[in-house]
Amino acid sequence: ASAWAAVPAGPPDPILGISEAFKADKDPRKINLGVGAYRDEHGKPYILGSVKKAEELVNSTNPDKEYLPITGLPEFTRNAALLAYGEDSAPLKNGAVAVTQSISGTGALRIGGAFLARHYPHSKTIYLPVPSWGNHTPVFRDSGLEVRGYRYYDKNTIGLDFEGLKADLRAAPEHSIILLHACAHNPTGVDPTLEQWAEISDIVKERKLFPFFDMAYQGFASGSTSRDAAAVRHFVAEGHQIALAQSFAKNMGLYGERVGAFSITTKDAEEKARVDSQLKIVIRPMYSNPPLHGARIANTILSAPSLYAQWEGEVKGMADRIINLRDEVYNHLTHDLKTPGEWSHIKKQIGMFSFTGLKPEQTRALAEKAHIYMTTDGRISMAGLNSGNIGYFAESIDAAVR
Numbered sequence: 555a556s557a558w559a560a561v562p563a564g565p566p567d568p569i570l571g572i573s574e575a576f577k578a579d580k581d582p583r584k585i586n587l588g589v590g591a592y593r594d595e596h597g598k599p600y601i602l603g604s605v606k607k608a609e610e611l612v613n614s615t616n617p618d619k620e621y622l623p624i625t626g627l628p629e630f631t632r633n634a635a636l637l638a639y640g641e642d643s644a645p646l647k648n649g650a651v652a653v654t655q656s657i658s659g660t661g662a663l664r665i666g667g668a669f670l671a672r673h674y675p676h677s678k679t680i681y682l683p684v685p686s687w688g689n690h691t692p693v694f695r696d697s698g699l700e701v702r703g704y705r706y707y708d709k710n711t712i713g714l715d716f717e718g719l720k721a722d723l724r725a726a727p728e729h730s731i732i733l734l735h736a737c738a739h740n741p742t743g744v745d746p747t748l749e750q751w752a753e754i755s756d757i758v759k760e761r762k763l764f765p766f767f768d769m770a771y772q773g774f775a776s777g778s779t780s781r782d783a784a785a786v787r788h789f790v791a792e793g794h795q796i797a798l799a800q801s802f803a804k805n806m807g808l809y810g811e812r813v814g815a816f817s818i819t820t821k822d823a824e825e826k827a828r829v830d831s832q833l834k835i836v837i838r839p840m841y842s843n844p845p846l847h848g849a850r851i852a853n854t855i856l857s858a859p860s861l862y863a864q865w866e867g868e869v870k871g872m873a874d875r876i877i878n879l880r881d882e883v884y885n886h887l888t889h890d891l892k893t894p895g896e897w898s899h900i901k902k903q904i905g906m907f908s909f910t911g912l913k914p915e916q917t918r919a920l921a922e923k924a925h926i927y928m929t930t931d932g933r934i935s936m937a938g939l940n941s942g943n944i945g946y947f948a949e950s951i952d953a954a955v956r
């Protein structure tokens with residue numbers, strides 16, 4: 555018999571399954587709001603001008619294809635940490651941030667999970683917001699951590715369950731690890747305010763919790779990379795030691811290039827050197843060293859002032875397009891169509907996604923009858939909308955909820 559005769563078929567990936575159903579649909583009105591990748595106003599993938607220029611600059615130097623060090627391109631990791639922590643960051647100034655390049659945000663989370671499972675001396679439990687990005691649970695479970703949840707989203711208000719969140723963080727055992735979405739929470743689009751972040755920071759301090767930030771959307775939420783880093787910077791300024799996963803998939807549109815960074819703040823340069831040595835020992839048996847090309851592109855943008863300025867403008871352009879789409883969807887539903895229900899959450903939510911509040915049977919009806927595809931939890935990727943399809947989208951939502 556085959557060695558694999560007893561291997562059970564696993565369930566398909568819920569999001570990639572949507573893309574397949576979308577591809578198979580022949581209706582010209584079809585819209586894919588499943589996948590979390592930015593689309594331009596013509597519904598096409600968008601390569602940033604700053605990325606094109608950086609790639610030309612990289613290629614013009616005829617670079618070699620040698621291996622990178624285990625922790626990646628040193629200039630890139632320095633610049634990535636600077637982007638996240640800001641130039642006034644005390645641990646950064648003190649040479650106390652251990653940072654490694656990673657295989658985008660997913661790889662950063664995985665390195666972090668494995669490092670904490672091996673070296674965090676207290677708890678092996680990580681608390682995730684409910685709901686969270688679908689891959690968080692398998693990433694941390696496969697890293698060797700136990701996964702639990704804390705309340706985050708309130709179905710009734712389609713907003714933050716702040717009281718539930720605070721109660722659950724207070725009830726978590728001391729020294730537990732808690733995962734925080736730095737901005738543009740996926741899948742809900744619901745973020746704490748700055749005042750709420752300050753309260754969360756106080757509870758984390760009181761309860762001696764260990765904060766692990768996932769920052770997959772820096773710049774994408776507000777259009778400003780520093781504003782979107784406010785929560786991370788507040789925690790660091792408050793003296794917390796943090797772990798941080800960064801992705802350049804969304805904010806530079808480098809999805810398939812797999813560019814990211816994982817960092818951890820330490821007491822001083824000597825401790826950082828020891829942590830660095832252990833990060834290498836975690837990474838080496840996983841994949842030896844990270845990919846080269848995307849890190850060169852990202853580093854070129856982060857280190858050349860004119861490209862950096864162009865990139866910031868382009869990030870803001872993407873964020874602003876999404877913010878405008880939120881207003882337009884709201885106006886179509888509330889003012890033009892007088893659709894039953896309250897839709898202001900679509901305007902208030904932040905980042906790439908909106909939790910519409912649509913029920914699973916409504917999302918299925920939208921796919922079958924209107925050829926509009928989204929995850930069954932009612933999450934839509936805003937950038938899939940544009941002037942060519944937004945009217946049809948709003949009419950279809952209206953029909954689905956009446």
Ligand code: PLP
Pocket residue numbers: 590657658659660661687735740768770801802803809814
């Ligand atoms: N974290 C969150 C919350 C995400 O939404 C994503 C991507 O959708 C990621 C991490 C990781 O993405 P990537 O590995 O492409 O950087």
